[in-house]
Amino acid sequence: MAFEPPAAGLPGPGPDEGFPPAEAGAPAGESPWRIAYRRLLRNRIALAFLGLFFLIVVFVLAAPIWATHVAHTGPNTTHTLEKISVNGETKEVVEPSGRPIGPVWLGAGGKFFFGADGRLGRDEMVRLMYGGRTSLLIGFSSALITIVFAIVLGLLAGYYKGATDSVIARAMDVLWAIPVLLLAIALGTALAVGGLRIGPIHVAGNSLLIPILIIGFVSIPYIARPIRGEVLSLREKEFVEAAVAQGASARRIMFVELLPNLWSTIIVFFTITIANNMLIESALSFLGAGVRPPNSSWGSMISEGSDLIYSAPLLSILPGAMVLLTVLSLNVFGDGLRDALDPRAKVRLEVTAAQAGPEGAAI
Amino acid sequence: MKKLGVVIVAIVSIAAALALSACGSSSSGGGGKEGGTLEGAYTSYPDYLDPQLSYTAEGWTAMYNVYTPLLTYKHADGAEGSEVIPGLAKALPKVTNGGKTYTLELRKGLKYANGEPVKASDFKNAVERMFKLDSGGSSFYTDIVGAEKFFETKQGEISGIETNDSTGKIVINLVKPRGTFNNELALMFVAPVPANTPDKDQTASPPPGVGPYTISKSEPGTGWDYVRNPQWAKTDSKLLPEIPSGHLDKINIHLIRNQSTQVNEIEQGKLNWIFDPPPADRYQEVKEKYEGTQFKTEPTISTYYFWMNTAQPPFNDLKVRQAINYAVDPAALERIYSGQIAGTQQILPPGMPGYKKFELYPHSMAKAEELLKEANPSDKDITVWTDSESPNNEAGAYYQDLLKKLGFNAELKIVNPDNYFTIIGNTSTPNLDTGWADWFEDYPHPNDFFDPLFNGEAIQPTNNENFPQIDEKPLNAKIDKLAEEQLGPQQEDEYAELDKEYMEQAPWAPYGTRTLSNFVSSNIDLEGIIWNPTFETDFSSISFK
Numbered sequence: 001m002a003f004e005p006p007a008a009g010l011p012g013p014g015p016d017e018g019f020p021p022a023e024a025g026a027p028a029g030e031s032p033w034r035i036a037y038r039r040l041l042r043n044r045i046a047l048a049f050l051g052l053f054f055l056i057v058v059f060v061l062a063a064p065i066w067a068t069h070v071a072h073t074g075p076n077t078t079h080t081l082e083k084i085s086v087n088g089e090t091k092e093v094v095e096p097s098g099r100p101i102g103p104v105w106l107g108a109g110g111k112f113f114f115g116a117d118g119r120l121g122r123d124e125m126v127r128l129m130y131g132g133r134t135s136l137l138i139g140f141s142s143a144l145i146t147i148v149f150a151i152v153l154g155l156l157a158g159y160y161k162g163a164t165d166s167v168i169a170r171a172m173d174v175l176w177a178i179p180v181l182l183l184a185i186a187l188g189t190a191l192a193v194g195g196l197r198i199g200p201i202h203v204a205g206n207s208l209l210i211p212i213l214i215i216g217f218v219s220i221p222y223i224a225r226p227i228r229g230e231v232l233s234l235r236e237k238e239f240v241e242a243a244v245a246q247g248a249s250a251r252r253i254m255f256v257e258l259l260p261n262l263w264s265t266i267i268v269f270f271t272i273t274i275a276n277n278m279l280i281e282s283a284l285s286f287l288g289a290g291v292r293p294p295n296s297s298w299g300s301m302i303s304e305g306s307d308l309i310y311s312a313p314l315l316s317i318l319p320g321a322m323v324l325l326t327v328l329s330l331n332v333f334g335d336g337l338r339d340a341l342d343p344r345a346k347v348r349l350e351v352t353a354a355q356a357g358p359e360g361a362a363i
Numbered sequence: 364m365k366k367l368g369v370v371i372v373a374i375v376s377i378a379a380a381l382a383l384s385a386c387g388s389s390s391s392g393g394g395g396k397e398g399g400t401l402e403g404a405y406t407s408y409p410d411y412l413d414p415q416l417s418y419t420a421e422g423w424t425a426m427y428n429v430y431t432p433l434l435t436y437k438h439a440d441g442a443e444g445s446e447v448i449p450g451l452a453k454a455l456p457k458v459t460n461g462g463k464t465y466t467l468e469l470r471k472g473l474k475y476a477n478g479e480p481v482k483a484s485d486f487k488n489a490v491e492r493m494f495k496l497d498s499g500g501s502s503f504y505t506d507i508v509g510a511e512k513f514f515e516t517k518q519g520e521i522s523g524i525e526t527n528d529s530t531g532k533i534v535i536n537l538v539k540p541r542g543t544f545n546n547e548l549a550l551m552f553v554a555p556v557p558a559n560t561p562d563k564d565q566t567a568s569p570p571p572g573v574g575p576y577t578i579s580k581s582e583p584g585t586g587w588d589y590v591r592n593p594q595w596a597k598t599d600s601k602l603l604p605e606i607p608s609g610h611l612d613k614i615n616i617h618l619i620r621n622q623s624t625q626v627n628e629i630e631q632g633k634l635n636w637i638f639d640p641p642p643a644d645r646y647q648e649v650k651e652k653y654e655g656t657q658f659k660t661e662p663t664i665s666t667y668y669f670w671m672n673t674a675q676p677p678f679n680d681l682k683v684r685q686a687i688n689y690a691v692d693p694a695a696l697e698r699i700y701s702g703q704i705a706g707t708q709q710i711l712p713p714g715m716p717g718y719k720k721f722e723l724y725p726h727s728m729a730k731a732e733e734l735l736k737e738a739n740p741s742d743k744d745i746t747v748w749t750d751s752e753s754p755n756n757e758a759g760a761y762y763q764d765l766l767k768k769l770g771f772n773a774e775l776k777i778v779n780p781d782n783y784f785t786i787i788g789n790t791s792t793p794n795l796d797t798g799w800a801d802w803f804e805d806y807p808h809p810n811d812f813f814d815p816l817f818n819g820e821a822i823q824p825t826n827n828e829n830f831p832q833i834d835e836k837p838l839n840a841k842i843d844k845l846a847e848e849q850l851g852p853q854q855e856d857e858y859a860e861l862d863k864e865y866m867e868q869a870p871w872a873p874y875g876t877r878t879l880s881n882f883v884s885s886n887i888d889l890e891g892i893i894w895n896p897t898f899e900t901d902f903s904s905i906s907f908k
Contacts, residue, residue, distance in 0.1 A: 078764045080695040097647035098701030119643075119699040120757050120764075189779070206774065288751055294760040294775055307753055310623075310644050 036264070039340040046336020053329040056322070060136055063129035070110035071123050075130035076294040079121035084108045093121040099311050117301070117315060118308055128318055131296035135323070138212050138290075138297065139278035145216030146273050147266060150223035155254045157224070158231025169228065172221035180218045181283055187214045188289030206292035211284060215277045222276075223269050230265055234258055264341035271334035275327040282323050298323045396888070399907045400613040403636040404625045408583050408618055413565045414554040414572065415492050418499035420803070420899055421638065423551055425616070427898040428609060429589070430554035430572035433467055433486060433533070434545060436806075436897050438607050438904065441662075441714065444895040445807035447545045448605055451481065451555060451573060452533070455545065462540030462847060465548075469531035470602050474594040475557055476571035483526035483533050485555035491521060493552050495562045500552035503805075506544075508536045540847040542854070546806035573599055575609040575903050589614040589902070610906035629657070632884045636905065640880040643701045643754065649882060650702075657885055660878045661894040664714045664804040666812070667696075667704055668873040669762055670830035671797045677740030677771075678797060678831075684869035686734035687797075688724035690765055691872040699757050704875030710812055710862050712876040714896055716850060717809040717858030723866050728768075735769055745773045748798030750783035758874075759799050766797075788827045800830055801877070807896055809858040810846050817865055818842045831870030838864060 040046065067074060079093045086107040093101050093116050100116035103124075114124035157168040175183070188211065195205040196213070203209045234240065235258065243257050278298075284290030285299030293300065298319040305315030409422035414430040417423060435450035437443055449455055451473060456465040473481040494501055494514045505511045508523025523536040537544065547553075556570040569578045575595050581587040590613055592599070600608050617634075619625050622642040626649060628634040641649040649658055671678035671687060678684055693706030711718045745766055749759025756777055766773035776794075778786050786792055787800070805811050815821055819834025820843075841861055848854050865871075881892055881900060886908050893904035 076760070076764055076767075078695075078761050080698050080761065081692065094698050096698060096702060098643065098698050099647065118757070119701065119754060120761055192778075206776065292775070293756060293777055294763060307642075308644050311648075 036340040040336060043336040043339065046333050046339075049329040049332040049336075052325065053333060056132065056326050056329065057136065060129055060132035063126065063133055066110075066129055067123075067126045071113070071126050072111065073123050073126060075122065075127045075296055077122060079116065079123075080119065082121065084111055094119055100308070100315075102312065103314065114314065114318060115312070118304060118312070124315065124318065127296045127301060128298075128322065131298050131301050131319060132322060132326075134208065134291055134295060134297040135278055135281055135299065136326070138208065138215065138281045139274045139326075141212045142214075142216035142219070142277045142281075143270055143273040145212065146219040146223055146277070147270050149216075149220045150227055150269075151259070151262070151266065153220065153224045154227030155231055155258060158228040159235055159250065159254050159258065161232070165228070169225075172224055175218070176221040176225075180222075180280065183218050184214050184280060184284050185287055185289045187218075188284055192289070192292065206295075208291065208295075211281060211290045215280050215284070219273060219277060219280070223273060226269070227262060227265065230262060231258055234261055268334055268338040268341065271330050271337060275330035275334070278323065278327055278330075396906050396908075397610050398612045399610075400615060401611050401635045401887075401902075401905060402633065403614060403616045403638065404619045404628070404634050405586075405616055405638045406618075406620060406622055406625070409566075411564060411566050412569045412578065412581050412587060413496075414551040414556060414570075415489060415500075416496055416498050416564060416566075417551060423897070424638065424899045424902075425587070426551055426554075426569075426572075427574075427895070427901060428576045428903045429569070429574045429578055429592075430551055430556070431574050431603065431606065432549055432551065432554040433469070434549040435606070436549055436895060437605070438893055438895065438901050440894055441896065444893070445714070445716070445897070447549045450549065450603070450606075456535075456548070458849070460536075462542075462849070463537045465535040465537070465544060467533045467535075467548075469533065471531060472598055473573055473602055474598050475573060476577035476592045476594055477557070478594060479557050479571070481555055481573060482528045482558070483531050484528050485558055486533055486553065487521065487524045487526050488558050488560075489555050490524060490553050492556070492560065492562055494521075496564070498552060500550060503543075503547040503550065503552065506537045506539060506541050508538055542846055542848045542850060543806070543808045543810050545849075546808045546811075550806060573603075575600070575606065576614065584618065586615065586617040588616070607901075607903045609903035611902070614902060626882070629882055629884050632886070635884045635887050636900070637882055638900070640703065641882060643703075646701050646703065650880075653882065655889075657887075657889060658880060658882050659889055659892070659894075660880045661899070662705075662714055662896070663877045663879055663899075664712050664807060664896050665801060665877045666707065666710060666712050666873050667700075667758075667799075667801045667875045667877060668710075668871040669797060670800055670871055671869070672795050672830070672832055673868075673870050674832040675796065676742040677738075677745070680738045680740060681869065682734045682738035683740050684872075685724065686731040686738065686769070687766075688866075688869050688872045689727050689734065690731035690769060691762070691874055692726040693874045694726070695761060696758060696874045699754050699761055700875065700877075701754070703879075704877050706874060707876050708873055709866055710816075710871065710873060711809055711858070712804075715804065715807060715809055715812070717855040717862065719859040719862070721863060721866075723863070724869075724872075731769060743771050745771050745796045746794035746798075747773050747775050748783075748787050748795070749775070749777055750780040750799070751777045752780045755780075755799055755801075762797075762799065784828075785826070787830060789825050790822070790827055790832065791824065795830075798830070803877075804897065808850060809855070809861075810842070813842045813858070813861060813865075814846055817870070833865075833868065833870040835868060838868075 082093045083090050084093060086104045091101055098119045100118050100121060101112055102115045104112050104115065112123055114128065116122060117124045117127055153168050157165040191210050192205050196203040196210060240253060240257055243253050281290055281297060282299030285297045286303040291297040291300050301319035302316050308315055405421060409417055409425050410419045411417040411422055412425060414426055417426060431450045433450055433452040434447050437446045437448050451469055452467040453470050456467045458465055469483045475481060490504060495517050501514055505514060507521055509521045510523060513519065513521045525534040554572060556572060560570040566583055567581055569581055571577060575592055576589040577592040579588050579590045595608065622639060623645060625634060625637045626641045626645050629637060640646065669691060671684050673679055693708060697704055697706050708722050708724055747759055747763045747766065749755055759775055759777065763773045763775040787795060787798060802812065802816060815828045817829060817833055819839045822829045822832055822834060845854055845857055883889055888906050888908050891904055891906055893901040895901055
C-alpha cells in the first residue's frame with residue numbers, strides 16, 4: 001500500500017493508515033476525511049463562524065462594486081472641501097475644524113455610509129472594504145508562506161534528525177527567541193524606504209509583498225516546531241519502516257508517506273495562522289511598519305482613527321471590530337476543524353478538564 | 364532651520380503625570396501678580412539644554428531667559444519682538460571696514476548665575492566651543508576670519524575675534540560683509556558661558572548664564588526646573604534694564620508624552636502652561652471652550668510647502684510647476700491641519716520683514732489642467748515624499764491624490780520624521796520628484812528663507828535644503844548682493860520683489876503658515892504672555908492672576 005501514490009484528488013492519507021482514526025462503528029470503507037466532514041457538520045458553532053468568515057470575504061470582495069456603483073469614489077480619493085446632500089440637507093464632508101462627517105448611512109445614496117475617515121475626507125466604507133482586502137490578502141498569503149516553509153523545514157528536521165535537525169531547530173530557536181512583533185517592526189522599518197533586493201529581484205518599499213514576506217517569515221518557527229515534533233514521532237511508525245525496507249528514497253518517505261499524515265495538523269494550523277498573521281499585520285500597520293499609506297488595511301485604519309479617537313471613535317472601532325470578527329471566526333472554525341479531524345485531542349482535553357474540575361472546586 | 368520638535372503622542376503619560384499629580388501646584392492658590400511656581404509641560408525633551416547646541420524651538424524657548432547673547436531679541440510680541448537690541452553688549456555693534464568689522468563693548472560688572480564675572484573672552488570661547496561641538500548653528504558663523512579653518516581642524520583659535528577682558532572690547536572680523544550678522548549675534552549659539560564650561564553637551568547640567576532665571580535641575584527624560592538667578596537681583600538686572608526680570612519664583616517643567624493628558628491637567632489646574640498645542644483631536648474643542656480666557660493662537664514665521672525638483676522631468680517644465688500651484692488648494696490644507704495653518708501662496712510668511720502679500724496662482728483646477736495639456740509631460744511617474752508625522756502625512760496623501768487627479772501616476776513615500784530631511788536632502792536619493800517640507804525661521808531676516816532654500820550655490824550633495832534644486836543665475840546674484848547689505852526699507856522691497864520672482868518660477872507650491880498656541884490654566888494671566896516670533900513663549904512674561 002505504501003508504494004502506491006495517494007488516491008487521486010485526495011490530499012489525505014489512505015484509510016488503512018488510520019489517521020485521523022476511524023470512529024468506532026463507522027461504516028466500513030468510509031474515508032477518515034468523510035468522517036471528519038460529518039463531525040464538522042454536527043458542530044453548529046464552528047459552521048456559524050465559518051459562515052461569518054465567508055460573509056466577511058464577500059464583503060471585502062465586493063469593494064470595487066460598492067466603490068464604483070454606490071459610493072462613486074476610490075479608497076484613496078480625498079474629498080476635503082466637498083459638500084454632500086444628506087436627506088436634502090447640505091453638509092460638509094470635513095468641517096473647517098478638521099472634523100469629518102459621521103455615518104450618514106444611506107442618506108447620501110450610499111456615499112459616506114460610515115462617514116469620512118478624517119481630515120482628508122475619504123469614504124470610510126470604501127476604505128474599510130479595500131482595507132479588508134489588504135488585511136485578508138496579507139493574512140492568507142503570509143500564512144501560505146509560513147506553512148510551506150514550516151512543512152519543508154519541519155519534515156527535514158524531523159526526518160533526518162542529527163545535524164540537520166540541530167541546525168534547523170536551533171535556527172528556529174533563535175528566531176523564536178526574538179519577540180515576533182519586534183522582529184517584524186525592525187524588518188518593516190528597514191525595508192520601508194529602499195525596498196527589498198535579492199539578486200535580480202527587487203520589491204519596492206511600499207509593495208504589499210514586503211509585509212507579506214515579513215509576516216510570513218517571522219511566523220515560521222511557531223508552525224515548524226510542532227510539525228517537526230509530529231514528524232519525529234511519525235517516523236518511528238511501522239509504515240515508515242516498511243517504506244524504508246522497500247527501498248523508498250528519503251524524499252519519497254517525507255513527501256509521500258509522512259506529509260499525508262500531517263495534513264490534518266497543517267489544515268488546522270493554516271486557519272489559525274491566517275488569524276494570527278492578520279493580527280500581526282494589524283499591529284504592524286498600526287505602528288507604521290506594515291502597509292504603507294495611502295493604502296489602507298484594518299490595522300492602519302485603526303492607527304489613523306486613533307488620531308480622532310475622542311471626536312470620531314467609530315473610525316477606530318469599525319476596523320477594530322472587523323479584525324476581531326475575522327480573527328474570531330477563523331479561530332472558532334479552526335478549533336471546530338481540529339475537533340473534527342482529531343477528536344482524540346478533544347477527548348484528552350475533556351478528560352483533563354474533568355479531572356481538574358473537582359480538585360479546582362475543592363480548593 | 365529651527366525644527367518644530369517631533370510631537371510624539373504616546374499612549375501612556377507615564378511617571379511624569381504621576382509625579383505631577385503628587386506634587387500638585389503650590390501656586391494654584393494664586394496670590395498676587397508676583398511670585399508663585401509655574402508647573403509646565405513639554406511633550407519631548409528639547410534636543411539640548413546647552414546654548415551652543417540647541418537648534419529647536421523647544422530648546423530656545425527653554426533657554427531664552429537663562430542665557431543672554433551679546434545682542435538679543437526684544438522681549439515683545441510680533442514685529443517688535445523681531446528687533447535686535449543690545450544684550451550683554453552696551454550697544455549695537457559699530458560696523459566698519461565696508462561691513463566686515465563689527466566692534467562691540469561688553470557691559471561692565473555682569474556676573475553669571477554662579478557669581479563668576481562675565482569676560483569679553485567668554486564670547487570667543489563660546490564661539491569656539493560651538494565649533495568644537497559641531498553645533499548645527501556653526502554655518503552662521505563661518506564667515507568670521509579663521510572660523511572655517513577652526514571648524515575643520517578644531518585647533519588653535521579663531522583669529523577673527525579679538526577680545527580685551529579689561530576693557531570689554533570685542534572686535535569681530537568677517538571675510539565678507541554679512542547683512543544678517545546682527546541677527547546671528549543674537550542667537551543662543553554664541554551666548555557667553557563661563558570659560559571653564561566643558562567642551563561637551565551639558566544638557567544634564569546646563570552651565571550658568573546671564574538672565575533672570577537659572578536652570579537648577581535638569582533630568583533628561585523627566586523634566587527640568589528653574590529658580591530665579593541669584594545674581595540677577597544683585598547686579599545684572601540693573602545693568603540690563605531692557606530685559607524683564609520675570610514674575611514667577613520657580614518654574615518646573617515636566618515631560619508628559621501624552622498631549623491629551625496635558626490638556627486634561629491644564630483643565631484640572633494641575634498644570635499651568637504647556638509648550639505644545641493641544642493634539643489635533645482636541646484642538647477645536649479647546650479653542651472653542653477657552654479662546655480668549657485660557658487659549659490664544661500665536662503666529663510663527665514659517666512656510667509649509669510642496670517642493671518640485673526643477674532638475675528632472677516632469678517638473679523641469681515651468682508650466683507643470685505652475686499647474687501644480689494652481690491645483691494645490693490652501694483652503695483644503697487648512698482643514699487637513701485642523702485650522703492650525705493659515706493659507707498662503709508665497710515664500711515669505713507674514714511677520715517676516717519684506718513680506719508683501721500676493722497671490723499668483725488662485726486655486727483653479729481648470730487652469731491647472733489647461734497648463735498641463737499645453738505642457739504635455741512625457742514622464743508621468745512621480746514619487747511624492749512626506750514624513751510620517753500627522754498631519755504632514757495626510758498633506759502628502761492629499762497631494763498624491765491631487766497629482767493622480769491631474770493624470771500623473773503618483774506614488775507616496777512616507778519617511779520617519781527623524782531622517783526625512785536627511786533623505787530628501789541627499790541629492791543622490793533616487794526619485795526625488797516632489798514632496799512636502801516646511802521651514803521655520805532661524806531669525807527674522809528674509810535672507811534666512813532665500814539663501815539656504817533657493818540659492819543655486821547652496822545646492823549640496825548631502826544636507827541640501829534647496830529641495831527644488833533651483834539654480835537661477837540672475838536670482839542667485841540678487842540673493843548674494845542682498846546678503847551683504849544691512850536690512851533697510853529698500854532691501855525689504857527688494858526681498859519682496861525676489862519673493863515674487865521666485866514664485867513666478869514656481870519651484871514651490873506654498874500652502875500655509877503654521878500657527879501655534881498658548882494654553883494655560885485659569886489662574887494664569889493669558890493676556891500678559893509675550894510670544895516672541897523667534898523664541899516663542901517668554902517665561903518672564905507669565906504671571907499668576
